[in-house]
Amino acid sequence: MSQSEAGVVLAADRHHAHHFNTANEEFDACKQGMWIFLVTEVLFFSGLFVAYAVLRVFNPEMMHEAHHLLNWKMGALNTVILITSSLTMALAVSSTQRGNIDKAVKLLWVTLICAGGFLIVKYFEYAHKFHEGILPGAQWHYEELKIAKAPLFFSVYFVMTGIHGLHVIIGMAIIYWLIRRAKRGEFGPAYFTPVEITGLYWHFVDLVWIFLFPLLYLVS
Amino acid sequence: MSHAAAPAVQHGDNYINHTPGIKSWLGTLDHKRIGMMYLFTIMIFFLLGGIFALGIRLELFSPGLQYMTQDTYNRFFTYHGAIMVFMVIIPLIPAAIGNFVLPMMLGAKDVAFPRWNLFSYYIYICGALLASSTLFLKGVDTGWTFYTPYSIRSSSSATYVLLGAFIMGFSSILTGLNFIVTIHKLRAPGLHWDRLPLFVWALYATSVIQVLATPVLAITLLLLVLERTLGIGIFDPKLGGDPVLFQHFFWFYSHPAVYIMVLPGMGVISEIIPVFSRKPIFGYKAIAAATFGIALVSFIVWGHHLFVSGQSEFANMVFSLITMFVAIPTGVKVFGWVATMYKGSLRFNTPLLYVFGFLFVFTIGGLTGVFLATIAIDVHLTDTYFVIAHFHYVMVGGTIMAFLGGLHYWFPKFSGKMYHETPAKIGAFFVMVGFNVTFFPQFIVGVLGMPRRYADYLPQFTVYNRISTIGSWILAVGFIVTAWNLWRSLKNGEKAGDNPWGGLTLEWQTASPPPFENFLYDPVVTEGPYEYRGDKVYLGKNA
Ligand SMILES: [Cu+2]
Numbered sequence: 001m002s003q004s005e006a007g008v009v010l011a012a013d014r015h016h017a018h019h020f021n022t023a024n025e026e027f028d029a030c031k032q033g034m035w036i037f038l039v040t041e042v043l044f045f046s047g048l049f050v051a052y053a054v055l056r057v058f059n060p061e062m063m064h065e066a067h068h069l070l071n072w073k074m075g076a077l078n079t080v081i082l083i084t085s086s087l088t089m090a091l092a093v094s095s096t097q098r099g100n101i102d103k104a105v106k107l108l109w110v111t112l113i114c115a116g117g118f119l120i121v122k123y124f125e126y127a128h129k130f131h132e133g134i135l136p137g138a139q140w141h142y143e144e145l146k147i148a149k150a151p152l153f154f155s156v157y158f159v160m161t162g163i164h165g166l167h168v169i170i171g172m173a174i175i176y177w178l179i180r181r182a183k184r185g186e187f188g189p190a191y192f193t194p195v196e197i198t199g200l201y202w203h204f205v206d207l208v209w210i211f212l213f214p215l216l217y218l219v220s
Numbered sequence: 221m222s223h224a225a226a227p228a229v230q231h232g233d234n235y236i237n238h239t240p241g242i243k244s245w246l247g248t249l250d251h252k253r254i255g256m257m258y259l260f261t262i263m264i265f266f267l268l269g270g271i272f273a274l275g276i277r278l279e280l281f282s283p284g285l286q287y288m289t290q291d292t293y294n295r296f297f298t299y300h301g302a303i304m305v306f307m308v309i310i311p312l313i314p315a316a317i318g319n320f321v322l323p324m325m326l327g328a329k330d331v332a333f334p335r336w337n338l339f340s341y342y343i344y345i346c347g348a349l350l351a352s353s354t355l356f357l358k359g360v361d362t363g364w365t366f367y368t369p370y371s372i373r374s375s376s377s378a379t380y381v382l383l384g385a386f387i388m389g390f391s392s393i394l395t396g397l398n399f400i401v402t403i404h405k406l407r408a409p410g411l412h413w414d415r416l417p418l419f420v421w422a423l424y425a426t427s428v429i430q431v432l433a434t435p436v437l438a439i440t441l442l443l444l445v446l447e448r449t450l451g452i453g454i455f456d457p458k459l460g461g462d463p464v465l466f467q468h469f470f471w472f473y474s475h476p477a478v479y480i481m482v483l484p485g486m487g488v489i490s491e492i493i494p495v496f497s498r499k500p501i502f503g504y505k506a507i508a509a510a511t512f513g514i515a516l517v518s519f520i521v522w523g524h525h526l527f528v529s530g531q532s533e534f535a536n537m538v539f540s541l542i543t544m545f546v547a548i549p550t551g552v553k554v555f556g557w558v559a560t561m562y563k564g565s566l567r568f569n570t571p572l573l574y575v576f577g578f579l580f581v582f583t584i585g586g587l588t589g590v591f592l593a594t595i596a597i598d599v600h601l602t603d604t605y606f607v608i609a610h611f612h613y614v615m616v617g618g619t620i621m622a623f624l625g626g627l628h629y630w631f632p633k634f635s636g637k638m639y640h641e642t643p644a645k646i647g648a649f650f651v652m653v654g655f656n657v658t659f660f661p662q663f664i665v666g667v668l669g670m671p672r673r674y675a676d677y678l679p680q681f682t683v684y685n686r687i688s689t690i691g692s693w694i695l696a697v698g699f700i701v702t703a704w705n706l707w708r709s710l711k712n713g714e715k716a717g718d719n720p721w722g723g724l725t726l727e728w729q730t731a732s733p734p735p736f737e738n739f740l741y742d743p744v745v746t747e748g749p750y751e752y753r754g755d756k757v758y759l760g761k762n763a
Contacts, residue, residue, distance in 0.1 A: 018737070019329035019406070029332045036397045040435045047439035047469060054465055136461050138451025149460040155452035159443065163317055220587040 006200040027193050034197040038204050047207060052156050052215060059149050066153035069134055071125065071147065075217035078121050079209065085114030086206040089175075093199040096192040101182055104195070108179050111202070115172045122165055125166070129154070157216055164212060167205045174198050233326065234636065234733040235256045235440060252734060254341055255319030256634065261341075262316055263703075265348060266305040268698065277563065277692040279660070280685045283677050288453050293675035294361035295376075301364030306385050307348045310367050310477065313484035314430075315344070315395050318423050320634060322399060324727035324734065325417050327408025327743035331460045332401040340394035343387055351384025362501040363673065368455040368463040369536035372447050379448050386441040389434045393479075396430030399423055407689030408543050408726065410745035415751040417725045418501065422487025425515040429476045430481075432519070437473035440466065448639050464529050471522035472745035479518045481615055483511060485555060485622030489575055492629050494750040495723045496572040497564025501750045503556040510549035510556075517546050527598050543593035550586055569721075574625030577652045581617025585610060588663070591676055603673070606666025609659045616655060624651065624702065632720045636733040647702035654695030661687045 020026040056063050092107035131143035137159045140151035178195055181187065187195055232238050235252045275296045281285050288296065323331055331337050348545040354360055354377035362371040362378050371378055403424050416424075444466070446452045453459030455466040494501045501507065523531060523539030531539075557579065566572065572747055588610040592598050601607060631639050664700075670677055677685065720730040730739050 016333070019332075019334070025405060029401050032404060033397060033401045036400055036431055040393055040397070040431055043432055044435035044439050047436050047443070050469075051443070054249060054462065055454075136446075136450060137453030137456070137461075152453050154462055155454055159446065159452065159454075219417065 020054050023191070028194050028199055031200075038200065041204060045160075045163075047126075048156065048160050049211075052160070054147070055152055056157060056219075060076050060151075062149050063146050063153055063219045065145060065147050066150040067217065069129075069132075069142075069154075070157070070201055070217050074121055074125050075213050076183070078118050079113050079213050081118050081121070081208045085111045085118070086203050088114065089199050089202045093192070093195050093206075096182070096187050096195045097189060099189045101185070101187060104187070105182050107180055108182065109174055112175050112179070115168050115175070118168060119165065122161065160212055160216070165206055168206070171198075171205050173200050174201070188193040233735060234731060235736055236636075236733050238736045249330070249338055250736065251323050251331050251334065251337060252320050252634075252738075254324055254337050255316055255321075256342070257303065257341060258311060258319060261314040261345065261348075262308055262312055265303055265352075266312075266546055268352070269303035269308055270699070272296050272303065274692055274696060276300060276670035277689040280329045280677070281689045282685075283679050287731075288675065290675050291361065294363075294673075295359040297673060298360050298363050299325055299355070302351065302360070302381060302385070304389050305364055305481075306351070307344075307479075309481045309615055310392060311344060311388075311395070312619060313338075313626065314399070314426055314480075314482075315391075315421055315741075317488070317623070317630060318399065318419075318484060319395075321630060321727055322420060322423055323402060323406065324633075324730070325420050325725050326402065326406055327726045327739065327745065328402065328406035328412060329737040329739075331398045333398050333407055334753050336394050337398055340391040340398070340700055343394075346389035347384045347387030347391065349384075350387065351381045354380045355377075365474070366441075366444060366466075367470075368444070368447070368466040372456050379445055379621075382441045382445050382534075386438055386445070387437045389441070389720050393434045393438075394432050394509070396427035396434070399427040400431065403427075407544060408743045408745050411726075412745075414505070415745055416508075418490035418504070418511075419484075419487035421511050422483045422490065425511045426480050426483045426487075429480050429515050429518065432707055433476040433480075435475045436469060437477075437584075437688065440469040440473065443469075443729055444626075445592030464526070464531075467526055467529055468522065471525040474520075475522040475525065476515075476518040478611075478614065479514055482618040483514065485578070485619045487512070488558060488622040488629070489578055490553075491723075491725065492575050492625055493628075494570045494752065495721050496567050496569065496575070497561045498567075498752050499560055499564040499750075500752055501556065501746075502559035503552070503749065504564075504750065505550050507556045510552040512551035512615055513552075514546060515541060517549070521546065524593055524598070527595055528602050529548045540593050540595050540598075544590055547590050554675065569628075570639070570641065570648055571625045571629040571721075572622050573645060573648045573652075574628065577648065578621040579615065580624065581621060581652075581655065583615055585613030585615075585617050589614060601666060603671055604666040605662040605670045605672055608672050609662035611667060612662075616659075621655075624648070627706070629721070629725075633727055633732050633734070635710055635713070636731075637709055638716045638720060639709040639713055643701060643705040643708075647698050647705055650694055650701060652696030652698075654693070654698050655692050657691030658688050658695055659691070661685070661691075665680055684701075724751065 016023040016026040020029065088107045088110045092111065094103045095101070095104035095107060119174070122133065129135070133143075134154055135151070136155035137151050140154065178187075178198055181194065236252055237242075238250070239410070245257065248254060248257075262755055275288070276293070279293055285293075310400075315702075319331070319337065323329065340448065357377040357380070358375065360374075360376045360378045360381045362374050362376070366378065366382065407416075443452070447455055451459065453461045455461050455463050457463055490501060490507060521539055521543045523535055524543045526542075527536050530569070531659055557575075588606070592601060592607065592610055598681060628639060631637070661684040665681050665688075668681065668684075670681045716732050718730065718732055720732075721728070726739075726743055726745070727734075
């Protein structure tokens with residue numbers, strides 16, 4: 001078997017795990033693995049979206065009333081922040097592929113800072129809700145909204161945004177790990193698998209928010 | 221790379237003695253060792269789940285309460301169900317046998333992601349230990365289905381069992397993901413899709429279900445944990461939530477999960493039959509397609525568990541009809557298997573005996589399933605022993621019989637030793653008889669109206685319950701004889717040789733037990749896996 005078949009994107013001498021024939025094969029496998037993982041993520045969130053849909057179909061007025069307690073400006077700000085971070089992540093991937101590691105590291109830092117900014121905004125939103133007593137289900141003690149099942153809207157809100165926030169935190173840890181490895185010179189045109197598949201993950205996290213924002217903040 | 225690397229001299233010549241010491245096993249990335257670690261661990265939980273089953277049957281030997289309180293009994297059947305489903309039957313064939321055999325069947329050195337493979341083993345252990353630790357706390361009494369709203373209010377340690385099942389779900393997802401990528405990316409040259417062994421097809425379909433259905437279970441269990449800890453109310457009628465939504469979520473996973481349990485078993489059967497009939501499998505493509513047909517249909521029938529939940533009549537009818545469709549691909553498979561054996565030169569070794577056991581038991585389980593899919597009958601039989609008997613015929617008959625067949629079939633490959641044939645046959649006989657004596661009376665007593673989940677019953681059901689309990693002892697004897705025989709064979713079995721059954725799939729074309737990276741050469745495939753015609757060979761060595 002020759003290793004110089006057409007379509008090889010990775011250098012043939014690149015080190016790879018013993019059970020793959022070529023580095024290219026390893027790259028393909030990792031990428032496919034990440035895609036399948038993202039499918040499982042979609043199904044994981046789909047349970048929440050179904051719960052949301054059931055609530056909304058049977059309680060349209062409640063959803064409308066309850067969503068006014070959310071600050072759509074904060075949500076919109078976070079949407080902009082995450083879209084920016086997705087862009088810088090994509091640029092970091094292409095910089096790595098072109099071998100411009102200094103630039104890639106800078107872009108990864110910007111991505112990381114955006115993610116941190118997202119969490120800070122989220123923190124202020126959560127703190128405000130906690131303070132007012134706008135809490136999920138049985139914890140609810142907000143007096144000013146007297147409409148049945150409003151606490152359930154916030155159950156869905158907190159679970160969805162909470163799990164999404166957890167994904168952001170995990171993403172930040174991975175991006176930081178990428179920065180460390182990039183600085184050690186581990187990535188370049190010959191090997192960029194971790195950067196590329198982290199990019200896929202990060203775009204997914206961004207995409208989930210793009211669905212969450214209108215569904216939660218802009219019920220009409 | 222047309223020549224194989226010479227095996228490193230300082231290592232042993234097979235995967236068992238490749239590196240010495242328990243530490244080299246616990247940290248191994250070798251799919252074969254991980255498969256064996258799964259096998260031993262799952263067997264321990266099988267023993268535990270079995271002890272609970274024997275306890276249930278013992279209490280039911282006579283009407284009234286003899287050995288336990290109602291509360292203890294609730295805990296017994298919950299642990300029996302939860303352990304057998306989440307810790308035993310779901311990982312049993314894929315994670316134990318599949319881990320070992322799949323990469324070898326593909327001519328690969330390992331699965332695509334060996335580290336994740338080991339990691340999935342350890343998260344399985346963590347989840348299983350967390351769930352079982354509740355035995356020493358307040359136990360769990362919700363039934364393995366955790367139906368709301370009772371599971372929200374139960375004062376037992378249900379939260380930890382839920383978290384344990386949640387964690388084990390990730391193990392299942394990772395195994396499925398790993399297998400899919402392995403099948404796509406690590407096939408030997410010449411191993412085209414239409415030359416894949418049917419066990420590989422079965423594992424592929426199973427993995428797809430694991431990857432698509434398990435995340436839904438994960439979020440469901442997580443929501444239930446949050447329900448118990450924070451009172452989020454989504455499933456809680458007291459807070460305006462919907463308890464039936466939980467049932468939909470739960471069965472959206474748990475019906476396909478039945479096929480996570482059964483499809484790998486069908487794959488094992490598809491391997492054993494051609495080898496022991498010395499004939500090409502009849503309808504290779506039809507069986508492979510039926511595997512995916514079953515997987516697909518499994519996602520749209522969950523509503524048959526909700527016929528009495530207040531679901532609309534129309535939905536009931538649709539779910540009932542689609543459920544019956546499952547019988548078609550299943551029938552295609554059974555037909556293919558029987559046609560393969562027809563006029564074959566059958567060799568009645570233990571694996572083939574388990575195949576017969578499987579076909580007999582699974583057919584009864586399948587037909588009673590079609591029976592139950594009829595709404596009028598289901599409404600009458602819901603929550604009776606008829607349902608218990610039905611799903612034990614499918615899950616124990618379908619999975620445990622196939623597992624034991626596969627275990628004997630691949631035992632020479634796993635260990636390099638041959639098992640002792642006569643005691644193995646005696647074990648198979650006891651398993652077969654014990655199983656039917658245990659569960660057949662439950663069909664009758666179910667039709668007569670005995671409800672499930674009670675520690676006590678009306679005196680007129682006594683005789684059926686006595687027979688069933690005696691059956692459970694016969695079944696236990698069968699398992700003990702089998703386990704003892706295999707253990708003994710490990711020590712003093714004859715040397716098996718590379719290919720004792722004359723199998724044509726790739727795992728038989730290397731040493732038993734296999735060397736560290738499975739093959740000492742790079743296999744190249746030139747034919748389909750069941751071409752038993754004259755002296756044609758499946759495998760060409762790439763010299
Ligand atoms: Cu079902």
